[in-house]
Amino acid sequence: MKHQIMKIAGAALALGMAASAAAADTIRIALAETPSPEMAAFFVALDRAKANGLDYEWTAFADEELAIQAVLSGQMDIGFGTPYAAMQRSKAPLRIVFQLSKLKFFPVTSKKYSDLKDLDGEPILLHSRGGGTDSIANVIEDRVGIKFGERSYLPGSENRVVALIAGQADATILDLANKNKIMAQEPDKFNVLPMFEVDASDEALFANLDWIKNNEEAVDIFVKALVSVWQDMSADPTIISRETDPDGPIGQLPQELRDGIDQFYAEAVAGGLYDPDGGGRKAAMADMEWYSAAGQLDGDPSTLNIEDFWYLAPLDAAMN
Template structure:
């Protein structure tokens, strides 16, 4: 028979073992994150969230892919756990149960052209430079064609709005679709009189979202919850004060190593983005999911009428629901 002392000793031994097992369950394997582009000012808030998540026990590693399609394929193949993108077509057609857990940004993009064009109708049959095949700017081009009743010419793909601005400035393109921040920078520059920002309808759907395989998400619930809570905290804090991103950027991290001229513009970048409605402080959730159903069905990346689609076939809302409590 075990003595009282023996029972106490056994309990004392079991407690740290149990705690060790709990910690191990959170940190069993690093989350493998597939970025859809190399680190840039557009990813500064995301890396601040990663730092906050790391401080709360999340272990992670990231890989930058050259475009969204490759990031999606990396998650589909199991090479990566979490990816950037809006893989609605892959979700519907793939056997893998991909689900979105957080809306990173909305489709706040603008058609910008040289002075050759003054309206969307003028782009009928003309080549256009976009971010990635099947991505947000590709879907915008599809909806423009449907609503305006025209058809773009050849579509070429160059990831990163800043890179597409460089193509415009260098005379390598006459028409593209770029994000809010780069549109503002271009039209404030000395070259502004060379370009037109074409009138565009408003869009609330997701541009970039965080997604993963549902089975993996549920098996790694503790890690995903830490991650999503960190994202929500940063997105809410930067709505109160956009300078939080610059102030919390790790000088030794991938964003902190960017050129000084980019770092000096972070406050302006996030002030413009927040004012322009680029980020939902609550991570999108059901509101974003409904907007996505309407947008991506109209864009031809989802089969079926939006009213017939079930958002739970595309979003897994439990992590956001937990973060909001």
């Protein structure tokens, strides 16, 4: 078996031809960020897949867009992200095979606001222009009937927590871990505004359909491992820390980060961040609605065909 290989890719990749039709000896996985405790479950799944015969390498890219470009160009085989705009507009037949996590983000504000409607005309601090939190802000505007004021951008939920505490912003959108962090530190200073339920994908695994069909056995091993971990985690979140390889990328993180893995996964499972069934058709339909409202898909979501965006055969096989 080949060991994991970590490369940090910073330069943009030119869009090129889709992945080669030849079957791969080693699956090349494009991560959208460097390994962190929030990715521990994914690496546990990789270890299970490796035990069942999967050879793989992984590359950590600086952001989702670079990971998408790497798959589009054929440099990488399977990637992290929700590349709906690229799916619809590029000639490469990209397809999602597994929902890694749902869009569970939380509007966190100073005490001057108590409801999403209070943010009409108010400035908001987001992660990046065109990114996930920008999409969430678009959907909030659409569903609640408001219009945010000036949007400013600061990558990293943890950095937006610092900005809130320092009084540099009054409203932002945070992930689960950092929402919990700020409310534990400063419960009297901030509100978590009520938010509508979302089943749409935040992170998913996608690949070129031609590559998937030419590597069916490897993809099936990978998806079955993911399903097994997501279902085991749903029953007992501590399985992630117990199965984390101490010599792997998560096991080599600083102790203070690894110490929070059990708490993170307990809160994430309780908060509905992970679908133990890998998303499937429910997630695909939710994605059509969400990413259409977010401006990343063109057309009426009711007319979009989920099979133009998802390839469900590996997940169906894993669930049977």
